[in-house]
Amino acid sequence: MQISRPDASPTPGCAPDRTLETGGRVVWETSGMTNADAAVSDIGPTSDRLGMPGTGVLVTGGGSGIGRATAVALAEVGRPVAVWDIDGAGAEETASMCRALGVIAHAAVVDVSDSSIIEEAVTAAAESLGSLGGFVHAAGISGAGVVDDLDEEVWDATLNINLRAAAIICRYLLVPFRAAGPGSAVVLISSIEGLFGSVMLTAYCASKGGVLGVMRSLAQRYAIEGFRVNAVCPGAVATPMLEPAFALPGFREQLEERTPLQRISTPDEIARPIRFLLSGEASFITGAHLTVDGGLTAVTAI
Numbered sequence: 101m102q103i104s105r106p107d108a109s110p111t112p113g114c115a116p117d118r119t120l121e122t123g124g125r126v127v128w129e130t131s132g133m134t135n136a137d138a139a140v141s142d143i144g145p146t147s148d149r150l151g152m153p154g155t156g157v158l159v160t161g162g163g164s165g166i167g168r169a170t171a172v173a174l175a176e177v178g179r180p181v182a183v184w185d186i187d188g189a190g191a192e193e194t195a196s197m198c199r200a201l202g203v204i205a206h207a208a209v210v211d212v213s214d215s216s217i218i219e220e221a222v223t224a225a226a227e228s229l230g231s232l233g234g235f236v237h238a239a240g241i242s243g244a245g246v247v248d249d250l251d252e253e254v255w256d257a258t259l260n261i262n263l264r265a266a267a268i269i270c271r272y273l274l275v276p277f278r279a280a281g282p283g284s285a286v287v288l289i290s291s292i293e294g295l296f297g298s299v300m301l302t303a304y305c306a307s308k309g310g311v312l313g314v315m316r317s318l319a320q321r322y323a324i325e326g327f328r329v330n331a332v333c334p335g336a337v338a339t340p341m342l343e344p345a346f347a348l349p350g351f352r353e354q355l356e357e358r359t360p361l362q363r364i365s366t367p368d369e370i371a372r373p374i375r376f377l378l379s380g381e382a383s384f385i386t387g388a389h390l391t392v393d394g395g396l397t398a399v400t401a402i
């Protein structure tokens with residue numbers, strides 16, 4: 101028995117040509133492939149498993165911190181990168197670091213909170229790289245503030261950049277992902293603040309918890325196409341975002357003391373797990389979040 105999914109894609113140009121059978125088996129009407137075939141086709145030579153070399157990846161927030169480290173880590177395994185950031189100089193610097201590793205890389209100033217420009221920007225990214233089969237949403241702001249003093253502009257900006265943009269961009273990725281192939285994958289950056297609450301970060305916690313919800317929903321929608329969607333939940337990472345917190349006396353020391361590995365992470369230590377989740381090595385992982393926090397959330401403090 102087959103269930104047609106005519107309404108599975110409301111996005112113009114993304115009408116599905118697939119059929120979902122009961123039990124979740126998907127048949128591509130054009131190729132006759134199933135989602136099981138797609139998973140097996142991911143498992144190629146070691147070089148392919150390490151990251152679909154030659155297939156482009158879009159990295160938002162790529163001008164700094166985790167986004168920059170991710171773009172460079174992907175370039176190291178031969179993946180062309182489109183680097184988006186609101187900071188054009190930072191994006192260009194990252195793109196040039198990637199080009200130095202021998203891949204095509206393009207920088208673009210894209211404010212991910214502006215939904216009206218996303219479709220065109222995604223199309224431009226795919227055209228500039230020649231293909232687009234990966235996406236990492238690393239653009240983000242900390243949106244600090246206790247609920248008592250909630251600034252609605254900060255709330256809106258935090259939710260729009262950290263959360264809404266992830267879903268809007270994914271909406272327009274279906275077209276280039278279909279062209280790139282069934283190994284295409286998405287990694288959204290949540291946070292341990294998406295798993296637990298922090299009194300100082302009401303909007304940020306909401307956005308990062310929301311990212312996990314969007315990831316789980318998208319994972320089901322994208323699975324119909326043979327694509328995977330996952331999230332990483334970093335603990336504290338040494339990037340410009342944490343600099344204001346590190347300026348507070350004792351903050352960093354207390355954090356390191358509470359962390360089983362006794363330190364905070366480098367951006368590269370988040371980028372490598374992201375690269376793994378984008379690669380064929382993670383071909384059966386979708387709808388999952390990977391906590392990368394040096395053991396911090398494994399600790400129960402009494």
Ligand code: NAP
Nearest residue numbers: 161164165166186187211212239240291334336337339341
């Ligand atoms: P970061 O160094 O500040 O990088 C974030 C980048 O996003 C910056 O270049 C920032 O530009 C850019 N950005 C901000 N608003 C944007 C917009 N509207 N459109 C496009 N780009 C925009 O911070 P990070 O630590 O690497 O953070 C990356 C992601 O990891 C974020 O989602 C963050 O929440 C998450 N994360 C970080 C940590 C941590 O400890 N650092 C922990 C858990 C999760 P500007 O600098 O010009 O604003």
